[in-house]
Amino acid sequence: MFLRALMILSFLLVPQLGFAAPQQSFSDFIQSFERRAVAEGVSRDFYRRVTKGLTPDPKIKVAQASQPEFERPIWDYxxxxxxxxxxxxxxxxxxxxxxxxxxxxxxxxxxxxxxAAIWGIETNYGTIMSHDVYFKPVLRSLFSLVHQRRGRVEADAKELLLVLKLMQAGKMPVDQKGSWAGAMGHLQIMPTAYSKLAVDFDGDGKIDVHNSLADALASSARWLLSLGYVPGEDWGMEVELPNGFDYRLAGRDQLRTVGFFAQRGVQRVAGRQFGDLDQPVFLYVPAGKNGPKFLMGRNYLAFKGYNFADSYALTVAHLTDRLKGGGPFANDWPRDATFLNRQQRVALQEKLKQLGYYRGGVDGRLGPISQKALRAWQSDAGLVVDGFATKQVFDVLMAQ
Known part of the structure; x- marks a missing residue:
C-alpha cells in the first residue's frame, strides 16, 4: 500500500515539478517548466531568452522509438x-x-x-558531426524529450536543467549541437557527465568536446573511470560452455570469479588460457545456446554505463579488439533465428508479467531483467534456460 500511495503521490506532483501533462502544448510546457528551472538556479530572463520561439523537434519521437540497439538483432547491430x-x-x-x-x-x-572504438560507434570517427540529421541543437532536443515524457522523463529533465545552467554560465554555447538524446561531441558525452568530468585536455583555456578531439577523448576517459572502468583489465572474453551447463548461472546478478566458471568446465575459445582466476565476471549469453557466450568483466559494465544497451557494450568490446588486430568471434550468431518484432516483445513481457515472472516495465526492450524472467519461466517449463526469445520460445510461452 505504501508503494502504491507513493506512486500516486509522485504522479500528482508531476505538474508542480514542471513536467508536461500529456495534453499540454509545447508552448505551455515551456512556460510550466520555467518554474522548475528558476527554482534550480536558472535566471528567468535567460530562460525566456533561450526558449523564445523554440519549437518541438518532430523527429525526436521517431528517433527514440527506432533505436537500433533495441530494434534489431544483436548480430545486425x-x-x-x-x-x-x-x-x-x-x-x-x-x-x-x-x-x-x-x-x-x-x-x-x-x-x-x-x-577509438567508442569514437567510431558514436560519430563514425567524427565524420558525421557536420550533418544536421545527426547533430541537432541540444536545447531543442532536450526540451522535446522532456515534453514527450518518455520513460526516463526525470533523467531527461536533469540533463536539460544542467544544459541550461552550463549555457547560462558561459560554459556551453547556446547553439550547442548533439544527438537527439542530448549527447555531445566526438564521443557523445551526456550533459550530466560533461558538467562533472569534461576537461580542457589540449590546454587552450576552454572545454570543447565538439571541436577538440583531445578534450573529447580525455573527458570520456574520465567518464569511463567514474563508471567503474578498471585500467589494465580486459572487458571480458568469449568462452565455450560444456554440455549440460546450467544456464541459470548466466546474468549480471550472478557475478562470480573466472575460477568459479573454470571449475565448472567453462573454457576460453581457440584454446586460449584464462588469466586472473580471481577476476570478477558474469556469464553473458546474448543469443542463446547456439550463439557466442562471454564472461564479462567490470569494464564491460562500464561500457553499459556509457550506453545501457548490451548490443552497444558488446560492439564497443568487439571493435576494440578488432582495431587491435583481433579476429571475429569464434562462434557465429544464430542468424536463422526469427527476431521478435516490437509487438511480440511487448506481448512476451506482458505474458511473463501475467504469469508472475516479470516485474519490470512493458516497453518491448528485452534487457537483463526480461531475460532473467524468461530464464525463470524456461526453467519451470522444462526448456533450455538460455533467456533467448526466439519465435519458437515465444509461441510456447503464449500458448500457456
Whole structure:
C-alpha cells in the first residue's frame, strides 16, 4: 500500500515539478517548466531568452522509438558497426591521432583502443558531426524529450536543467549541437557527465568536446573511470560452455570469479588460457545456446554505463579488439533465428508479467531483467534456460 500511495503521490506532483501533462502544448510546457528551472538556479530572463520561439523537434519521437540497439538483432547491430571498412577507417584514424590517444591513455589509464572504438560507434570517427540529421541543437532536443515524457522523463529533465545552467554560465554555447538524446561531441558525452568530468585536455583555456578531439577523448576517459572502468583489465572474453551447463548461472546478478566458471568446465575459445582466476565476471549469453557466450568483466559494465544497451557494450568490446588486430568471434550468431518484432516483445513481457515472472516495465526492450524472467519461466517449463526469445520460445510461452 505504501508503494502504491507513493506512486500516486509522485504522479500528482508531476505538474508542480514542471513536467508536461500529456495534453499540454509545447508552448505551455515551456512556460510550466520555467518554474522548475528558476527554482534550480536558472535566471528567468535567460530562460525566456533561450526558449523564445523554440519549437518541438518532430523527429525526436521517431528517433527514440527506432533505436537500433533495441530494434534489431544483436548480430545486425554489431555487423554494421564492426565492418571491415569501419575497422580499417578506425585504424587509420587511430594512427593519425596516436599522439593524442597516447597522452590520454597515459594520463587516465583507459585503453586507447576502447576510446577509438567508442569514437567510431558514436560519430563514425567524427565524420558525421557536420550533418544536421545527426547533430541537432541540444536545447531543442532536450526540451522535446522532456515534453514527450518518455520513460526516463526525470533523467531527461536533469540533463536539460544542467544544459541550461552550463549555457547560462558561459560554459556551453547556446547553439550547442548533439544527438537527439542530448549527447555531445566526438564521443557523445551526456550533459550530466560533461558538467562533472569534461576537461580542457589540449590546454587552450576552454572545454570543447565538439571541436577538440583531445578534450573529447580525455573527458570520456574520465567518464569511463567514474563508471567503474578498471585500467589494465580486459572487458571480458568469449568462452565455450560444456554440455549440460546450467544456464541459470548466466546474468549480471550472478557475478562470480573466472575460477568459479573454470571449475565448472567453462573454457576460453581457440584454446586460449584464462588469466586472473580471481577476476570478477558474469556469464553473458546474448543469443542463446547456439550463439557466442562471454564472461564479462567490470569494464564491460562500464561500457553499459556509457550506453545501457548490451548490443552497444558488446560492439564497443568487439571493435576494440578488432582495431587491435583481433579476429571475429569464434562462434557465429544464430542468424536463422526469427527476431521478435516490437509487438511480440511487448506481448512476451506482458505474458511473463501475467504469469508472475516479470516485474519490470512493458516497453518491448528485452534487457537483463526480461531475460532473467524468461530464464525463470524456461526453467519451470522444462526448456533450455538460455533467456533467448526466439519465435519458437515465444509461441510456447503464449500458448500457456
Amino acid at each position: 554489431i555487423d554494421k558497426r564492426v565492418s571491415a571498412a569501419k575497422i580499417k577507417q578506425g585504424q587509420q584514424k587511430y594512427r593519425a591521432n596516436k599522439a593524442i590517444f597516447d597522452r590520454v591513455s597515459a594520463q587516465y589509464g583507459v585503453d586507447p583502443y576502447v576510446l
